[in-house]
Amino acid sequence: MSSRETLLEVDNLKVEFRTDDGIVYAVDGISYKVKAGTTLGIVGESGSGKSVSALTTLGLTRGKRTHVSGRILFEGRDLLTLADEELRQIRGNDIAMIFQDPLSSLHPFYKVGAQLIEAVLMHRSVSKSAARDRAIDLLELVGIPDPHRRVDAYPHEFSGGMRQRAMIAMALANEPKLLIADEPTTALDVTVQAQILALLEDLQQRLGMAMIIITHDLGVVAEVADEIAVMYAGRVVEHSSTERMFSTPQHPYTWGLLKSIPRLDTPRSEDLVPISGRPPSLINRPTGCHFHPRCPYVRPQHRSIDPKLQEVPGEFGHEVACLLPAEMRKQIWQGLQAGQTPQELRHLVEDKEAPKAVAAAQPAQEGGS
Amino acid sequence: MTKYIIRRLLWVIALLFGVSFVTFVIFYLLPSANPALLRAGHQPTAALIKAISHQLGLDKPWYVQYFDYMKQLVLHFNFGYSYEYQLPVKTMIFNRLPATVSLALGAAVIWLVSGIIVGTISAVRPRSRFDRSMMGAALVAISAPPYWLGLVVLFLFSTSVGRFPILPGAGSYVPLTQNPVHWFTSLILPWLVLAASFAAIYARLLRGNLMEVMSEDYIRTARAKGVPERQVIIRHGIRSAITPLVSAAGVDIGVLLGGVILVEEVFTIPGIGGLAYQSILVGDLPMIQGTVLLGAFFIVIMNLIVDIGYAFIDPRVRYT
Numbered sequence: 001m002s003s004r005e006t007l008l009e010v011d012n013l014k015v016e017f018r019t020d021d022g023i024v025y026a027v028d029g030i031s032y033k034v035k036a037g038t039t040l041g042i043v044g045e046s047g048s049g050k051s052v053s054a055l056t057t058l059g060l061t062r063g064k065r066t067h068v069s070g071r072i073l074f075e076g077r078d079l080l081t082l083a084d085e086e087l088r089q090i091r092g093n094d095i096a097m098i099f100q101d102p103l104s105s106l107h108p109f110y111k112v113g114a115q116l117i118e119a120v121l122m123h124r125s126v127s128k129s130a131a132r133d134r135a136i137d138l139l140e141l142v143g144i145p146d147p148h149r150r151v152d153a154y155p156h157e158f159s160g161g162m163r164q165r166a167m168i169a170m171a172l173a174n175e176p177k178l179l180i181a182d183e184p185t186t187a188l189d190v191t192v193q194a195q196i197l198a199l200l201e202d203l204q205q206r207l208g209m210a211m212i213i214i215t216h217d218l219g220v221v222a223e224v225a226d227e228i229a230v231m232y233a234g235r236v237v238e239h240s241s242t243e244r245m246f247s248t249p250q251h252p253y254t255w256g257l258l259k260s261i262p263r264l265d266t267p268r269s270e271d272l273v274p275i276s277g278r279p280p281s282l283i284n285r286p287t288g289c290h291f292h293p294r295c296p297y298v299r300p301q302h303r304s305i306d307p308k309l310q311e312v313p314g315e316f317g318h319e320v321a322c323l324l325p326a327e328m329r330k331q332i333w334q335g336l337q338a339g340q341t342p343q344e345l346r347h348l349v350e351d352k353e354a355p356k357a358v359a360a361a362q363p364a365q366e367g368g369s
Numbered sequence: 370m371t372k373y374i375i376r377r378l379l380w381v382i383a384l385l386f387g388v389s390f391v392t393f394v395i396f397y398l399l400p401s402a403n404p405a406l407l408r409a410g411h412q413p414t415a416a417l418i419k420a421i422s423h424q425l426g427l428d429k430p431w432y433v434q435y436f437d438y439m440k441q442l443v444l445h446f447n448f449g450y451s452y453e454y455q456l457p458v459k460t461m462i463f464n465r466l467p468a469t470v471s472l473a474l475g476a477a478v479i480w481l482v483s484g485i486i487v488g489t490i491s492a493v494r495p496r497s498r499f500d501r502s503m504m505g506a507a508l509v510a511i512s513a514p515p516y517w518l519g520l521v522v523l524f525l526f527s528t529s530v531g532r533f534p535i536l537p538g539a540g541s542y543v544p545l546t547q548n549p550v551h552w553f554t555s556l557i558l559p560w561l562v563l564a565a566s567f568a569a570i571y572a573r574l575l576r577g578n579l580m581e582v583m584s585e586d587y588i589r590t591a592r593a594k595g596v597p598e599r600q601v602i603i604r605h606g607i608r609s610a611i612t613p614l615v616s617a618a619g620v621d622i623g624v625l626l627g628g629v630i631l632v633e634e635v636f637t638i639p640g641i642g643g644l645a646y647q648s649i650l651v652g653d654l655p656m657i658q659g660t661v662l663l664g665a666f667f668i669v670i671m672n673l674i675v676d677i678g679y680a681f682i683d684p685r686v687r688y689t
Contacts, residue, residue, distance in 0.1 A: 092595035
């Protein structure tokens with residue numbers, strides 16, 4: 001995996017929107033890489049900046065009131081500095097995108113086939129009938145039965161799952177190298193969700209494209225993603241391989257996400273642990289660690305110190321932005337896995353009467369960040 | 370679909386019956402004038418008035434008159450004779466219709482084209498200088514009464530009294546068949562005056578709709594596909610945003626085809642509006658009936674056309 005070429009490199013991306021209420025810091029200095037043929041999962045609540053970062057990749061957040069900085073390198077070209085027309089040629093061609101709600105994302109007045117044909121003709125100079133044949137092939141590829149007939153149907157004549165398949169077909173029209181799926185299953189029935197994910201995974205293997213799957217649901221990316229980035233308040237707070245994210249998660253927010261997923265293999269007596277509080281305002285963000293108002297393990301100094309993304313000691317490629325010492329995080333996660341609640345584990349972070357080892361470790365970790 | 374159209378057409382007929390009945394009743398409850406008195410000369414005697422009333426059939430009970438009228442209308446498509454002109458109502462209306470149709474349709478073309486262009490540019494560049502000045506102008510155009518606007522432009526541009534007589538013929542309508550050039554030049558000012566407020570309303574309507582549509586998910590999809598922005602606006606944005614304008618235009622044109630009293634009067638265009646106005650003044654019941662029925666007919670037919678057209682504009686609409 002690591003030998004593959006880097007296809008997309010996002011470097012210190014910041015996206016700010018000027019609004020009447022103030023500046024919205026939607027994305028605040030995130031970095032990640034996507035290698036060819038691999039899948040990155042970006043996980044976070046609504047308002048964590050995950051969609052904005054993806055839309056910015058395609059230039060869809062460009063506007064008078066938007067300020068973007070950093071770099072988004074796609075095959076070595078910085079997408080942020082490309083002219084509108086150059087970027088347009090990449091959109092739907094090298095990089096394609098699918099969205100959350102397939103009904104509202106398809107134009108209600110045009111036939112599915114017409115919308116697919118438009119996607120083909122935007123980037124290929126072929127005849128209209130050739131584009132139509134391609135549209136039928138694409139519908140077949142994404143598993144829509146009877147594509148010869150369905151190509152002439154309107155979006156409202158499709159079921160939710162079929163609409164999302166049609167969206168995927170449209171995104172694949174020009175065999176993109178990167179497919180960005182923004183909450184591709186959120187608006188769908190549970191049974192259909194699994195089908196769509198399986199389809200995406202299958203298509204990725206057959207077409208060899210890279211994917212970014214954006215979701216609020218860790219369960220969605222668990223199966224599909226090679227790497228996962230967890231976003232909170234416009235920042236990446238944890239980033240690692242999928243296995244590590246589930247075996248040794250490091251950030252209290254990630255713990256919260258993991259513990260709020262209902263699972264069949266845990267005893268029913270064990271309660272789900274919701275993350276308390278609400279996502280923060282991106283205009284007036286909390287000081288220090290942005291997660292501190294909701295963190296069960298908050299310490300006084302976390303309200304003023306801003307954590308940086310740092311590699312977890314002993315775990316290559318696993319990064320976390322947390323002020324708690326690594327040893328303490330390990331203890332808490334073990335406690336959570338054993339079924340203890342955050343309240344029961346809270347004592348681990350309370351300042352004790354001069355426990356020398358911990359006291360010595362803290363300033364080093366916290367001050368150094 | 371066919372069933373739906375047939376059902377709607379039956380409703381049109383029922384509605385026109387209702388309209389004719391109400392017009393009749395209103396005329397007898399609140400007569401605008403006594404037709405017999407108006408025809409009895411300078412020194413009317415009671416006997417003369419009675420004789421004229423008998424001649425016009427006004428001495429019969431109103432429901433008998435209504436029945437007679439409807440019988441003629443349904444069986445012979447006969448709208449009766451004008452009290453005032455002693456001519457068939459049908460002939461008079463058909464003589465006047467071309468002027469009103471010229472005025473209404475010409476104005477419609479102007480207000481649709483200008484409203485769509487201004488609305489689109491304003492929506493795409495909201496709060497720009499263009500948008501602000503156009504929306505300001507729209508407010509003026511909506512607020513200005515057409516008869517006032519008509520008098521102002523006549524004063525400014527007409528050949529007879531105008532300060533800048535650049536548009537000859539305003540105020541002297543010539544039928545299209547007689548002289549197309551004069552027809553056109555004589556109608557430019559009336560068209561502009563009539564279209565002004567509609568253009569303003571349509572521009573504002575489209576601006577609002579289009580701004581809303583441009584934030585729809587399917588617009589984002591179109592951009593993500595790599596569709597150039599101009600095509601995103603035209604093919605994806607306006608295509609959706611224009612549908613409410615279609616229904617508004619249908620109804621507005623229907624209303625205007627029934628007569629444009631104020632603009633016709635200001636520019637002395639011999640149309641249906643002036644005919645209706647005059648017939649009300651002199652209590653010319655058959656003519657009132659004829660013009661009211663014509664107006665009602667245009668309105669319900671245009672509504673029907675709009676409703677049927679909607680199924681073609683918006684594929685989600687199905688009629689059963």
